[in-house]
Each structure stands twice: as C-alpha cells, then as structure tokens.
Amino acid sequence: MEPCLRIAITPGEPAGIGPDLCLAVAQEQFDAQLIFVADPVLLQQRCEQLGLELTCKIFDPALAAHTQQPGELTVLPVPLQTPTVAGQLAVDNASYVLKTLSVATKLCLHQTFSALVTGPAHKGIMNEGGIPFTGHTEYLAASTQTQCVVMLLAAKELRVALATTHLPLSQVPAHINTGDLEQIIQTLHQELQLKFNIKQPRILVCGLNPHAGENGHLGREDSIIIQPAIERQRQQGIDVFGPIPADTAFIPHRLAACDVVLTMYHDQGLPVLKYAGFGSAINVTLGLPIIRTSVDHGTALELAGSGQADPSSLRAAIQAAIEMSGHVYAKAQSPFERLQQQ
Numbered sequence: 001m002e003p004c005l006r007i008a009i010t011p012g013e014p015a016g017i018g019p020d021l022c023l024a025v026a027q028e029q030f031d032a033q034l035i036f037v038a039d040p041v042l043l044q045q046r047c048e049q050l051g052l053e054l055t056c057k058i059f060d061p062a063l064a065a066h067t068q069q070p071g072e073l074t075v076l077p078v079p080l081q082t083p084t085v086a087g088q089l090a091v092d093n094a095s096y097v098l099k100t101l102s103v104a105t106k107l108c109l110h111q112t113f114s115a116l117v118t119g120p121a122h123k124g125i126m127n128e129g130g131i132p133f134t135g136h137t138e139y140l141a142a143s144t145q146t147q148c149v150v151m152l153l154a155a156k157e158l159r160v161a162l163a164t165t166h167l168p169l170s171q172v173p174a175h176i177n178t179g180d181l182e183q184i185i186q187t188l189h190q191e192l193q194l195k196f197n198i199k200q201p202r203i204l205v206c207g208l209n210p211h212a213g214e215n216g217h218l219g220r221e222d223s224i225i226i227q228p229a230i231e232r233q234r235q236q237g238i239d240v241f242g243p244i245p246a247d248t249a250f251i252p253h254r255l256a257a258c259d260v261v262l263t264m265y266h267d268q269g270l271p272v273l274k275y276a277g278f279g280s281a282i283n284v285t286l287g288l289p290i291i292r293t294s295v296d297h298g299t300a301l302e303l304a305g306s307g308q309a310d311p312s313s314l315r316a317a318i319q320a321a322i323e324m325s326g327h328v329y330a331k332a333q334s335p336f337e338r339l340q341q342q
Contacts (some may be wrong), residue, residue: 004065005032005325007318008076008104008113014039014084014093016299017309018119019046023073024311025318026054030068032322035059035113037104039080039096043073049086049305061112078103086305089122094129097121101136105143108290114329115291115321119314120299134166137285140292148183149287150191152260153270153296154320155277159260160269161188161286172265173221176208181229188260189238191286194331195324196259204249204258205230205242206268212243226264279310282317284324291324293317 007030011018022036023046036043040056047054059076078100082092101118108116118136126133133139141149152161163184164175185203192201206212207226209219216223226243233240242262244254249261250272263269273281274296281296295313303309 004067005114005322005329006035006065006112007032007115007117007321007325008035008037008108009117009314009318010037010097010100010104010119011043012119013089013097013122013125013299013301014042014080015087015089015304016120016122016301017304018299019043020050020304020307020309021119021295021311021314023047023050023052023054024309025315026068026073027052027070028068028315029070030318030322032067032114032318032325033065033074034068034318035074035076037076037078037100040075040077042080042084043075046086046305047073050307076103076107087301089125089301091125091129094126094131094133097126098131098133098139101139102143105140105290108292109144114325115293117314117317117321118292118294120295120297122299122301136283136292136294137165140285140288140290144289146288148180148187149285150184150187152188152284152286153273153281154284155273155281155296158255158273158276160273161260161262162266162269163262163264165266167265169265169267173208176221176225176264178225178229178232181205181226182233184262185229185233185238185240186236187287188262189233189240192259195284195286195291195327197327198259200239201260202258203238203240204244204254204261205240206246206249206261206263207243208264210245210247212245280312280316282313282320284320291321291328293321293324 011022054073056073059074081096104116107113137151150161151165192198207222213219213222222243283294285292
C-alpha cells in the first residue's frame with residue numbers, strides 16, 4: 001500500500017493571487033496532504049478578506065500524513081518581513097518569497113515532502129529587493145546544484161519543453177549548442193519515462209530559424225548545431241526527430257506522432273501552449289532531484305483579495321505533482337530513491 005504523500009505549496013508573491021489560490025484549493029479534497037509554506041497570519045487575513053472559513057493548524061512532521069480534507073489549512077510557518085496588502089507590492093517581502101522556496105526545497109530534498117508546487121512570484125519586485133531572480137526554474141537549478149534542468153509546460157495532452165528559458169531573444173542563438181541540446185534531450189527522455197510513465201517517449205525538436213534554416217539560406221544553426229544533437233541521440237536509442245519548422249510543428253498529425261515538442265526559446269512554443277490551455281496548464285521543472293510543478297500564470301495583482309482568481313492551474317499542478325510522485329514511488333522503494341541514483 002502506498003503511503004500518503006505530502007505536497008509542499010509555496011504561494012509566491014504575498015500581495016498577489018497566490019494566497020487566494022491556496023485558500024481555494026484548501027476547500028477541496030486531494031489524495032495527499034497539502035502543506036502550505038507561508039505566513040499563517042497572511043493566510044488568515046486573506047481568508048477573512050475573502051469571507052472563507054478554514055481551520056488552520058501548524059504542520060507537525062511527527063504526525064502521520066493524511067489526505068487533504070475540505071476546509072483544512074495546514075501551514076508550515078514562514079513569517080513575512082512586513083505586513084502586506086492585497087494588490088500592493090512591498091519590496092521588503094522579496095526575501096520572504098525566497099525563504100518559502102528555500103524551506104520547501106530543503107524539506108523536499110530531505111524527503112519530508114514528496115513534491116513542491118509553486119505559486120506565482122513577481123520577478124520585478126524580487127530584483128528590486130536586491131535578489132537576482134529570473135524564475136523558479138533557474139533558482140531551483142542553482143539551489144539543488146543541478147546542471148541540466150528543462151522547463152516543460154503541459155496542457156492536457158500537449159507538452160512543450162524549452163531549450164532556453166528566460167533570455168532576451170537576441171541572446172538565444174549564442175546559448176544553443178549541440179552538447180546542451182543532447183543533455184536536454186536525454187533529460188526529457190528520462191524524465192518522461194520516470195515522472196509521466198511514458199515507456200518510449202517521442203520527442204519532436206523545433207528548428208531555430210524560419211523553415212528550420214531552409215538548407216542554410218535562413219541560418220545555419222539548424223544544420224550545424226541542432227541536427228547533430230538529434231542524430232547522436234537517435235544513435236543512443238532515443239526516439240527524437242527534427243529539426244521541424246516551428247510554424248508546422250504544432251499541426252495535428254505532428255502532435256499525434258510525439259509526446260513532447262522541444263522548442264528553442266520561450267516565445268516559440270509557449271504562445272501555442274497557453275492558447276491551448278491557459279488557466280489550466282502547468283509548469284514542470286524536469287531534471288531536478290525533486291518533483292516540482294507550478295501554475296502557468298503570474299501574480300495578477302489586480303485580482304488579489306477579490307475572490308475572482310481561478311484556482312484551476314494550481315489545482316492541476318497539485319494533481320500533477322501527486323501523479324508524478326506516484327509514478328516515481330512505483331518505480332522505486334521510496335519516492336526519491338530513483339531520482340537520487342540518476
């Protein structure tokens with residue numbers, strides 16, 4: 001019998017909709033225990049603002065885990081640096097957001113939690129607070145000392161992975177090389193097997209340039225950088241093909257022939273993904289020694305405290321984290337044994 005899993009949830013920016021979404025999902029039932037890593041005073045104040053009734057208790061790791069019950073709010077306390085008001089950013093709380101991530105990540109590494117689900121952070125206010133933060137993906141890679149991580153977004157059956165993440169478009173070509181692409185393809189293959197339970201993943205790789213370079217007439221990166229990476233990984237037994245022009249990569253018959261589309265940069269693949277499932281899509285960081293999922297949207301400051309924030313993406317991220325943890329557990333004696341051996 002599988003044990004009850006514990007899922008850590010960080011609400012993200014305290015002035016945004018993250019706390020609202022946490023309170024919304026706490027009113028539902030899940031097949032795992034949800035632990036909200038946050039300031040309990042913040043959650044209580046937002047709860048009152050939204051007119052909700054929840055029973056708040058402090059997380060005790062000594063107690064047996066139990067499934068999330070409607071109306072139950074289990075909190076691992078991390079205090080705010082300064083009181084917050086819904087919709088109003090406070091630069092002093094940038095360090096608070098980072099602290100919640102640090103605490104949750106360490107406890108995932110220590111196997112207290114089976115997975116981490118993150119709410120939306122506000123990159124601007126964190127940088128204004130003196131924290132060079134480009135995103136959860138980059139932060140978690142650095143904090144877990146992981147060399148190769150892959151950002152993947154999923155909406156229903158559509159999965160889109162990124163070869164580069166939060167870079168200015170002008171810097172993208174310089175950050176694409178054959179060695180890194182080979183690592184990314186290997187990581188996708190291994191993680192889709194482990195966390196998504198896909199026995200033989202099929203990976204479609206997009207080209208960088210229009211028409212995948214048009215035989216070198218529209219750029220040579222596709223033929224001299226991307227193509228060799230694909231060929232070498234095919235020789236290793238990975239089902240990967242391309243480079244495919246991005247403007248035809250997402251047509252139905254191509255998507256039917258693959259399990260994931262690997263795009264070269266952020267805005268090459270994510271507009272399609274978010275058109276297909278914005279509000280219910282999720283973000284997954286592959287390659288980490290922990291399971292991490294996230295919402296697919298930002299802090300939506302204008303909706304904070306209004307009761308109008310849609311928890312669909314957070315709900316989907318939690319469900320995905322539970323399912324991935326189950327797949328990992330089924331493949332190893334403990335949920336993290338297989339990950340630690342990689």
